[in-house]
Amino acid sequence: MKNRKGLDSVCKYSSVLMLLLLFAAPQFLFAQSYYPSWGSYIDMGTTLHKNEFIEQIVVDNTVSPEEIYIVGRSGSVTGSLEVCDSSIKSGNDDVIIAKFNHCGEIMWKKVFATQYISNGNVVVGKEMGFTIALDNYNGHKYIFIGGEIRNTDPSAKATVTCIEEESCNASVYQSPVGDNWDGFIAKYDTAGNLLRWVKLGGNKFNQGAPDNILAITVDPFTSELFVTGRAKSNNMGSNALTKFDSTFNSTANTGDCFIAKFDNCLSNLEFFSFYGGFLDDRGHDIVLDTSKGYSIPIISGTTESFNIQIDPPNLPDDYNSNSMHCNGAGVCIDAFLMKWDPVLTQGPQWFLYFGGNNTDRGRRLALDQKGNIFWTGWTQSSNMYKTGNAFDKTYGGGGDNDAYVAKVTLDGDIPWCTFYGGNAIDVSNGILWYQDPATLLKYVIVTGLTTSTNLSCTTCVQAPFLSDLNGPGNDGPNMDAFIAKLTDLPIGQKQKLDFFTLYGGTRMEDFDETESHGPFLDFGPNKEIYISLSTKSPDIGSVTKLTNVIGAYQAADKTTSDGFVGLIGLTNIQTCMPLRPEDEVAVSTLDFFSYPQPFHNELTLMIRAASAGTGRIEVVDFYGRTILVKEVQLEEGENQLPLDAGALTPGIYFAKAVFNNQMMITKMIRQ
CATH class of the missing domain: 2.60.40.10 (Immunoglobulins)
Structure with a gap:
């Protein structure tokens, strides 16, 4: 009516x-200054407060005002949960997915958890969410998350349809019989309803083999899903419709990088391929270049394997060898960048080792409209490849990590590559590219974590929100998030730092070094910046000078982390209408x-x-x-x-x- x-x-x-x-x-639309706006804590606990790690943030700019989604994991969930119309007992870790409005208020938060029965006993899963992507398909909007499940049912192919969709009539994909540690993909609608989920895994010669999904992206032309990560199961993807390399290459307790493609309904594994050598290889990010009118997968990751390189056609003459780099102790770990053929069954067009005289790791990717690749990661190599026009040509980590940021073309040229770091640890994980619509200048923005006490900017017009690690007069523990904005200039022009700030409180902004990879960034509709991270600080609002803080730090003590989402705006004028307590909604x-x-x-x-x-x-x-x-x-x-x-x-x-x-x-x- x-x-x-x-x-x-x-x-x-x-x-x-x-x-x-x-x-x-x-x-407001074209301002070059940034303003610390709101911040929002997220903790899933009621009586128990353990770690919350936020892995990624993604902003839906197709609605107005924009809507923000995060994925991560929580150890604070207790009791029974309703997941896919089943009562599930929460585990040591559970996946969390949440939706925020543009004012930082939580619209809903959900938990993804699993269990199975073995000999009459409930075996509780341990789930970790690593990646998130949005999609519009057949007039509907969906959220896809990926990660891993430990203690999963080894006898089940374990795929579930929770809510029937008109556009998805086929049953969900059935993974090869696996073990107790598999990757997973789950599909939600924007109201937070779990629609269906699938495993992607297997086993290694009938023995346990951990598999995970570390990155997911959606093809804008077809709404198909591309994922990458690490496989330790030799039969992963064995029932894919098409393949390039179905041979598991790693030996001992190591894994292969893989690339896989699903349809939007998670009904078919349309393509699968391993790619790696005899040692450990893993994909940390995958993006799709669409500048040619079709989708070209680009994968970033870390490798310990030799002799899997394929030279790019336009690699710079002074590049320090497209082969594995090792340190003096014989430890060989390089970052890698790989361009896959748009005809997936043709395999990679090129594979680039990136490193030097110590350990190097590849992390996140961004693209511009011309197909240029912007890449960030970590390096301990003092002789890492850098260009003459780099912002910073000097490694400053003193044996610890510096971040690196590079621009690579689709044919493998490297117009610029720079260190970014100070006198201690600097690790980067999030990266964005954009062109200012008013000035037409181009920029790359990276975020990560730092313990360096000498990060600064002599070329920046705007002062940082926070310049002293952990705040003025605070001696530690010293780790904050950082945000740095570098110019993307033509070859021959000197690169510079345009904006820099620390972001955090008096305690550590941190991550789980082995199982968590934040912080992360995404743009709002006018190129304002949304950031997600994990924190032990109860006072980010006062230390970073935020205008509003929603919620409060709830962790049990200063050794545990809460999730945190923040907005860095382009104006200090506030347009938000905060919810009253009675307005909050699940x-x-x-x-x-x-x-x-x-x-x-x-x-x-x-x-x-x-x-x-x-x-x-x-x-x-x-x-x-x-x-x-x-x-x-x-x-x-x-x-x-x-x-x-x-x-x-x-x-x-x-x-x-x-x-x-x-x-x-x-x-x-x-x-």
Whole structure:
């Protein structure tokens, strides 16, 4: 039933406000300064508070305002959980997935956990979520997460359909019979409902072999999923529809890197291939270049194997050898970068070793619109390859890690490559690329963790939010997140650092060195920066000078971590309308939008509600000033609420609908 109820006409603003709205908005969109905005703690515990590690963050910019999703793991969940309509006992670690609004408030948070029965006893799984991706498919939006399950049922192929989808009629993929440690992929809708999940794993000659998925991405042309990670099972992917290399290459207790492709319904393993040598190889990230009109997989990772290189066609003449690099003690660990053929069964087009006289590790990737690859990782090699135009040509780690950042073309040229670090440990994990729409200048932004006390920026116009490790006058323990913005300049021009800041509190911003890989970054709609990390600090808000902190540090003591999500904005003007305690919601069943967009004098707010009742509409301007607060009577189903907006001056406005302890926000543009 449709419900048409007029809202009161809103008050008229002065010509001064009109000018502010008209002239402030472009500055908001194209500003070069950054401002520490809100931060939000996440802890899954009620009576138990252990570690929360947040692995990745992804922002959905196809809705307005944007919505933010994170994946990671928690040791704080206790008791029984409802997972896929089954009662599951929580384990030592469980996957967490959560949705935030653009103000940092948690819209919902979910737990993915597994168990099975063995000889009448419940065996509780240990699940870790490492990666997340968003997709639009057949008019619907989905969230995919990947990771690993330990203590999983070795006798089951263990794939589950939880909710039937109209677009997915086929049953889910059946992995080869495995062992008790497999990779997994789970599919959710944006309301937090688990739709289906599958294992990807196997066993190694009928013995235990850990497998995991470390990165996932979605093909924008086909909505197919590409994943990479490490396989220790020789029969992983044996039932794929197509293959390149089905031979497991590693020996002893080592693994192979792999690449796999699934359809969007997780019904078919459409392609699978191992790629590696006799020692340990693992893929840490996979992205798809689409600049040629088709998808080209690019994989980053770490290798200990010799003689698997394939020379890029345009590798620089002064490159320090496309072969494995070792240190003086005979330890050989290199980062690698690999370009796969778009015809997947043709295998890789090139494979690049990257390293020097010590250990090097490949981590995350970003792409520009021309297919250039931006790559970051860690290095302990003082003679790592760097270019003459690099921002920093000197290794400063003193035996510990420096970050590296490199630009690599699709044919293997390296226009620039630089160290980034100080006098101690610097490890990077997240990377973004963008071009400023106002100046057309190009930038690369990286984030990671540091214990260096001498990081600074002499070329930056803007001062850092936080320049002293762990805050002024604090002696440690010394580890903070960092964010650094480097210029992406043409060959021959000297690269420079454009922005730098530390980000954290008086304790450690950290990660689990063996099983967690944060912090991470993603862009908002105007290239504002969203960051996710794990922290032992209860005071990030005051130390990093955030304007608002949602929630509080809940960990049991200073040795345990909580998750943290933050916004680094392009304006110090706050446009958020925080939820009141009674507005907090576990799962949204409210649909709210406005039309037409943009609008002139008349606007309709559309609310679809699951039940009838009294709701509240709030409208604020670009600066967060309240224009209208109105109670409305909603009926079950579709409610159309006309708004007389003729008195509004041109600009950006936000409307919030609150109903049944649920909230949604929509952006409105008055022309």
